[in-house]
Every structure is written in C-alpha cells, then in structure tokens.
Amino acid sequence: MGEKIVENKRIDRNNLILYLHGASAFQLLHAGVEFKIFDLLHEQKLLSLDQLVESTxxxxxxxxxxxxxxTSLGLIEKSEENYRNCDAIEELFENKEYxxxxxxxxxxxxxxxxGQVDYVESLRQNRNVGVQRYFGIGKTIYERLNHDQKLKKVFYDYMEAYSAYALPHLLKNLDLSNVKNILDVGGGGGNNSIEIAKKYPNTNITLFDIPTAKSLAEENIRRNELTERIRFSQGDMFKDKFPNNQDCVVFIHQLVIWSLEENRILLEKAYQSLNERGQVVIFSSMSDDDEKGPLMAALDTVYFRSVAAGNGMIYPHKEYExxxxxxxxxxxxxxxxxxxxxxxxxxxxx
Ligand SMILES: C[S@@+](CC[C@H](N)C(=O)[O-])C[C@H]1O[C@@H](n2cnc3c(N)ncnc32)[C@H](O)[C@@H]1O
Incomplete structure (x- = not known):
C-alpha cells in the first residue's frame, strides 16, 4: 500500500512571528478600528502621517x-509619504461588511x-476558567453579561451584525412556507426570529432565551411591530421544557456553545417538541469534516473552551448529521x- 498523501498546512518563520506576536497584531488592528484609521483612509483614499495625526x-x-x-501587517500600505487601505479592507467597505x-x-x-488568556488552564481543567474574569455571577458568559450593560451591548451589537450577515444564506437555502410554529432556541436579541417572521408571514415564533436577552428582544420585536407573532419565552434550555406542537426548531449560533452530550439533550428535546414531519435546523459556523480547518473555526473554538460555557467547539458538519x-x-x-x-x-x- 502506498503512503496516503495528506495535504497539510505549510508555514514558514514569518508565520511563527505572527503567532508569537499575535496579541500585538490584534492590538494594532483594534487601534486601527478605534481610531477610525480605516474609515478615514476609505473616505480620503490617501493620507499623510500629519493628516492622520490631525484627523485622529x-x-x-x-x-x-x-x-x-x-503597514507592517499589510492592513494599510505606504507609498512615498502617504498611506492607503489594503485591498482586503477596501473590499469590506465596498461589500458593506466593514x-x-x-x-x-x-x-x-x-x-x-x-478570558482567552486562561486557555491553557481551561484545557487543563476542562472548563471555562476565563469566565471568572467577567463581573457578575453565572457559569457562562451569557449569564454574566446581564451584570455588565456595556459588555452586553458589545455582545449583542456583534450578534446582530453577525446574524444579519449570515441569515440571508440560511433563508435562501430553507423553505418554511408550510411551517406555522417555529421555536428559536437561544434566539438572543431576536433579529433572526424577526427576519424569519418577515419572510414567512404565516409563521408564529417562540423566541426562547435567558433573562439577559429579554428586554433587548422584546424591544426589538415591538419596534418591528411583531408582538402578535413573536413571543419571548424566558427559560433555561436545559432545565425547562420546550413548547410542543412545533413545525420547526432552529438552533442559530447555538450548538457551538455546548458539549456533544448537551447537544444531544437539546436535539432530543427538539425532536420531542416537533410535530410529525417537522424539521430541526442547525445553522452555525462548522468545521471541515477532516478537522484541518477552516482557520476561523479553529481559532473561534478557543473562545468556546475558555470563556463561553467551556465545553463547546466549532463542530464538523458530520457530527451533527x-x-x-x-x-x-x-x-x-x-x-x-x-x-x-x-x-x-x-x-x-x-
Ligand atoms: C451566541 S448567542 C446566539 C444568539 C442568536 N441565536 C443569534 O444567532 O444571534 C447565544 C444565545 O444563547 C442564549 N443562552 C445561553 N444559555 C442559555 C440557556 N441555558 N437557555 C436559553 N438560552 C441560553 C444566550 O443568552 C444568547 O442569547
């Protein structure tokens, strides 16, 4: 038998520099965002250092x-004495993804x-050691966010933008035209429920989440005049029963948080709550079945081990199947x- 050829990622010493100083690379990116360097260069196209000084x-x-x-990271480019955004950043602006x-x-x-600084200890103890760094009580970041309104806003602002980017890809691949009752488990601020309700006017949706999401979701539902069709149901998805008579149960950006055992419990509860021929929908980041990537899935998993709930992962498709x-x-x-x-x-x- 010939040796099986497996393609693996090849890295060089420059990759090692980025891995070693990854925290600094991120802080540069963060500063570029905070000081609106990318916005300024997008608006003005070219700026000198003196102009950047004046604008920031x-x-x-x-x-x-x-x-x-x-410039060293390649996020902006320098020619003569002027700076411009790199093409990848400009592309984000053009696609309205910035x-x-x-x-x-x-x-x-x-x-x-x-909390990711506690990754090593989180692996050792097989729990989210990093969650202790956030104010409040609760074993998961989701409970603790309810004790810090500033962090809660950062979290749900991100979730809203992330879902707004991703959800059209779910909606174009799904047909819910014969569906009446939908359960959105861990539906958060409600954006996904709202978009589903708008696309399918015959549906009624139960958005199930913990108290952290309640006021945000209810306000969002009210603003979109959907209080007749979307109901916020407060509860713990592990401790409380799912409402029955559902035609569809969706888990959006949800099962990555929990262990395989916990996911089995949730999917079994979904099965119990569904009517005959009802459907369960899992929509999330997923890794490749061979677990060699993609890079974003592997890196994101660090957060799910050290901060979120401690047992999750960006799982491969095949695991859910x-x-x-x-x-x-x-x-x-x-x-x-x-x-x-x-x-x-x-x-x-x-
Ligand atoms: C990653 S967010 C996803 C939110 C939403 N599905 C989305 O895609 O924008 C996870 C959500 O699960 C909720 N959650 C966490 N633990 C929960 C629990 N035990 N029971 C119900 N909801 C929970 C959180 O409050 C949060 O809103």
Missing amino acids: GLMKQPARTLAFGL DLFKKMTLIQAHIMYV KMLEEIGFKRIQKIKCDTWTPHGIVVGYK
Missing part, C-alpha cells in the same frame, strides 16, 4: 508607531481577549454556505 487627534509619535505597525468587521474586532477586544440520525431524524441534509465565515446548515425531519 493622536500625538505624532503614537500615530507614527500605529502607522508603522499597520461594520460587521468592526463589531467582530470590538467583541474580540472587549470580551474574547479578556450523525447525532440527528441517531436521534431518529430523517432526510438529513447538509449545506456549506458561500460565506467569509465558515457557516453551514444541517437540517433533519421527524
């Missing part, structure tokens, strides 16, 4: 070090970075979305 209000020497760092990128940077800076099959779901389908983020869909029918 920074002193010249700090501005110089920031421009030096961003706002999402900004909110991704802010959640990294204010939430993810803080297998679990649904074992529970008794039929006609299981998987779809890889054409997104910058590693979004995937797995659907199964009762």
Whole structure:
C-alpha cells in the first residue's frame, strides 16, 4: 500500500512571528478600528502621517508607531509619504461588511481577549476558567453579561451584525412556507426570529432565551411591530421544557456553545417538541469534516473552551448529521454556505 498523501498546512518563520506576536497584531488592528484609521483612509483614499495625526487627534509619535505597525501587517500600505487601505479592507467597505468587521474586532477586544488568556488552564481543567474574569455571577458568559450593560451591548451589537450577515444564506437555502410554529432556541436579541417572521408571514415564533436577552428582544420585536407573532419565552434550555406542537426548531449560533452530550439533550428535546414531519435546523459556523480547518473555526473554538460555557467547539458538519440520525431524524441534509465565515446548515425531519 502506498503512503496516503495528506495535504497539510505549510508555514514558514514569518508565520511563527505572527503567532508569537499575535496579541500585538490584534492590538494594532483594534487601534486601527478605534481610531477610525480605516474609515478615514476609505473616505480620503490617501493620507499623510500629519493628516492622520490631525484627523485622529493622536500625538505624532503614537500615530507614527500605529502607522508603522499597520503597514507592517499589510492592513494599510505606504507609498512615498502617504498611506492607503489594503485591498482586503477596501473590499469590506465596498461589500458593506466593514461594520460587521468592526463589531467582530470590538467583541474580540472587549470580551474574547479578556478570558482567552486562561486557555491553557481551561484545557487543563476542562472548563471555562476565563469566565471568572467577567463581573457578575453565572457559569457562562451569557449569564454574566446581564451584570455588565456595556459588555452586553458589545455582545449583542456583534450578534446582530453577525446574524444579519449570515441569515440571508440560511433563508435562501430553507423553505418554511408550510411551517406555522417555529421555536428559536437561544434566539438572543431576536433579529433572526424577526427576519424569519418577515419572510414567512404565516409563521408564529417562540423566541426562547435567558433573562439577559429579554428586554433587548422584546424591544426589538415591538419596534418591528411583531408582538402578535413573536413571543419571548424566558427559560433555561436545559432545565425547562420546550413548547410542543412545533413545525420547526432552529438552533442559530447555538450548538457551538455546548458539549456533544448537551447537544444531544437539546436535539432530543427538539425532536420531542416537533410535530410529525417537522424539521430541526442547525445553522452555525462548522468545521471541515477532516478537522484541518477552516482557520476561523479553529481559532473561534478557543473562545468556546475558555470563556463561553467551556465545553463547546466549532463542530464538523458530520457530527451533527450523525447525532440527528441517531436521534431518529430523517432526510438529513447538509449545506456549506458561500460565506467569509465558515457557516453551514444541517437540517433533519421527524
Ligand atoms: C451566541 S448567542 C446566539 C444568539 C442568536 N441565536 C443569534 O444567532 O444571534 C447565544 C444565545 O444563547 C442564549 N443562552 C445561553 N444559555 C442559555 C440557556 N441555558 N437557555 C436559553 N438560552 C441560553 C444566550 O443568552 C444568547 O442569547
């Protein structure tokens, strides 16, 4: 038998520099976002250091070090004495995705970075040791966010932008026209429920979440004049019963948080709450079945181990497919979305 050829990622010493100084690379990016360097360069196209100093209000020497760092990372480019955005950043502006990128940077800076320093200890203890760094009580970041309104806003602003980017990919791959009752488990601020309700006017949705999300979701539902059709149901998805008579149960950006055992419990509860021929929909980042990537899925997993609830992972598609099959779901389908983020869909029918 010939040796099986496996493609692996090749890295060089320059990659090692980025891994060693990754925290500094992120702080440069964060500063570029905070001081609106990318916005300014998008609006003005070319700016000198003196113009950056004037526009940002920074002193010249700090501005110089920031421009030096961003240029070395390739996030901005320098020709003669002027700076411009790199093509990748300009592309974000052209695709109206810079706002999402900004909110991704802010959640990294204010939430993810803080507790990820405990990653090694979290692996050792097999729990989210990093969650202790956030104010309040609760074993998960989601409970603790209710004790810090500033962090809660950063979190749900990000979730809203992330879902707004991703949800159209779910909606175009899903047909809910014969569906009446939908349960959105851990539906958060309500944006996904609202968009689903708008696209399918015959649906009624129960948005199930903990108290952290209540006021935000209710306000959002009211603003969209959907109080007749979307109901916020407060509860704990592990301790409380799911409402029955559902035609569809959706888990959006949800099962990545929990362990395989916990996900089995949730999917079994979904199966119990569904009517015959009802469907369960899992929509989230998903990793490749061979677990070699994608990079964003692997890096995101660090947060789910050290901060979120401590037992999650960006799981491969096949893991969800297998679990649904074992529970008794039929006609299981998987779809890889054409997104910058590693979004995937797995659907199964009762
Ligand atoms: C990553 S957010 C996803 C929110 C929303 N599905 C979205 O895609 O924008 C996870 C959500 O699960 C909720 N959650 C966490 N633990 C929960 C629990 N035990 N029971 C119900 N909801 C929970 C959080 O409050 C949060 O709103």
